[in-house]
Amino acid sequence: MQEQQLKPKVISSTTLSTPQLYAIEPVASSISTFPTTRYYGSKRKLLPWVFDSVRLLEFDTVLDAFGGTGSVSQLFRAMRKRVFYHDAFHFNTHVARTLLTEDATINVERLNAILDAVRPIKGTIAQNFENIFFLPSEDEWIDGFATLIGEMTISDADQSLLLYLLYQSCLKKRPFNLFHRPNLAIRTASGVNRSFGNATTWERSFREHMLQGLAELLTYRRDRLPPATVLPAGDVSLLEPGYDLVYLDPPYVAADERRNRDNYWRRYHFLEGLSKYPEWSNLIEPGSNIGMMPEPTHFTDWSRKKHFKEKLFDLIDRNKNSTVVLSYVKAAYPDDASIREFFESRFANVTVHSTEHSHALSGSKRRELLYIGVPK
Ligand SMILES: C[S@@+](CC[C@H](N)C(=O)[O-])C[C@H]1O[C@@H](n2cnc3c(N)ncnc32)[C@H](O)[C@@H]1O
Structure with missing residues (x-):
């Protein structure tokens, strides 16, 4: 309509x-x-x-x-x-x-300053997700960003906003926007048909994606609405x-149970891990080829x-x-x-x-x- x-x-x-x-x-x-x-x-x-x-x-x-x-x-x-x-x-x-x-207060200037302060490190992602979802340099950048915002003295609302921008950027840089398969090769292998994806979006930096996400958010907020x-x-x-x-x-x-394997937990476990970054490395199942954490039963049941x-x-x-x-x-x-x-x-x-x-x-x-x- x-x-x-x-x-x-x-x-x-x-x-x-x-x-x-x-x-x-x-x-x-x-x-x-x-x-x-x-x-x-x-x-x-x-x-x-x-x-x-x-x-x-x-x-x-x-x-x-x-x-x-x-x-x-x-x-x-x-x-x-x-x-x-x-x-x-x-x-x-x-x-x-x-x-x-x-109630978040981060503007473009502040976001730029935070992004300038990111120092890539070999943290949880570099150590547990090598060549699974992102390029090694990107893994280290996310580790640096997550560590930095964990160390900053900021309000919960500002921390949520920075994580929100990180999540949206991670989604945009993933083939199919998902984390259910170790398919980084779709981005990196030569001669692969990329007609279904958006190679330009995958290769754009986290900084670019985050600044774009913030701009979109600030436009939306001009509408002052009652908080939920x-x-x-x-x-x-x-x-x-x-x-x-x-x-x-x-x-x-799906009526065909074989199509129910890739549920929400499997699709987005990586973002859930980012949301609890300090304890994430202890939660990853050693045998998982995509670094999953154990699936809560309520995700399975639904x-x-x-x-x-x-x-x-x-x-x-x-x-x-x-x-x-x-x-x-x-x-x-x-x-x-x-x-x-x-x-x-x-x-x-x-x-x-x-x-x-x-x-x-x-x-x-x-x-x-x-x-x-x-x-x-
Ligand atoms: C179809 S999506 C909802 C999309 C949403 N209406 C939107 O517009 O973005 C289903 C949602 O159910 C959530 N979910 C799955 N199992 C759940 C459970 N046991 N309790 C609460 N939420 C659950 C997933 O995390 C997912 O975000």
Whole structure:
């Protein structure tokens, strides 16, 4: 749905009071200023459609469970809702803190000074990830950067922002933007077909990527929005109910279990390690060819057929007194019919929205679904 189509609809709606009209009107246009990311599963590109599907629902407090990059939290903030963000990854709390609150103070001048002070060293990454994800000189640079910010006396918000910029740069410099395979050779081997990737982006320096990331962030922040609450990282199943609206965007589980191996932990363990840099070297499993840390069971349970359906339906059931909005895809596990049936058994009012979406890297199309259950 295009922005132009959204605005007249909102303005002509008779169900909204005047203050809400004032709050909602700029949302569609502000979506385009949300910072970009290469994180797998981000809803950023689908936000105009999500907005169109939820804009008439009544709610004040909202939980963005499985929050990932915080893109949906950004949408709810732009709608002036009271947002609570949550994800299982600790590194994502740095991302959320940076994008959803505005207490960091680092500007371009300060970032340049920090980057000038980085001294490459042979630390955890150089010692454990040689020729796995980045070039040896890049490993040493990241080690130097992580060590420097660990030694600096800065606020948590500024530290989160610096880590956020590091994470985004690491993603951009990786083939497929992932850490699931030791495939640095895709960047370095001669004669490799690179038509699927972006060789120029891989070779750009961390400094360039970070300065670009900061510029994007500062543009977005011109929009002064209410800060969100970033909940501590952990398992979604442990969260308390009680929000007006609960938005769920769980990992997609394939019907063919062989396709479920590369889950979020496998894709992003490296960024999670960076988020706990001082203790990381003690956590890496000696036998892992990609330097993984042991996988927490809640990542496994939410990415394999064995427990996924039970966990998902339990979570929805626990929140059945809230409006529940679930993002999922067609032709996955559990199937569309089972999810609809479950929603209908728990909510007075159920609607399902759908749209086609192309996957950024593969170009393959899939049908995205949004189930909305409203209690009595
Ligand atoms: C489809 S992504 C969410 C994307 C997000 N809505 C966005 O726009 O960026 C799924 C997220 O679920 C998180 N996740 C996986 N298992 C989890 C668990 N047991 N508890 C909480 N979050 C979990 C992953 O870390 C990942 O960020």
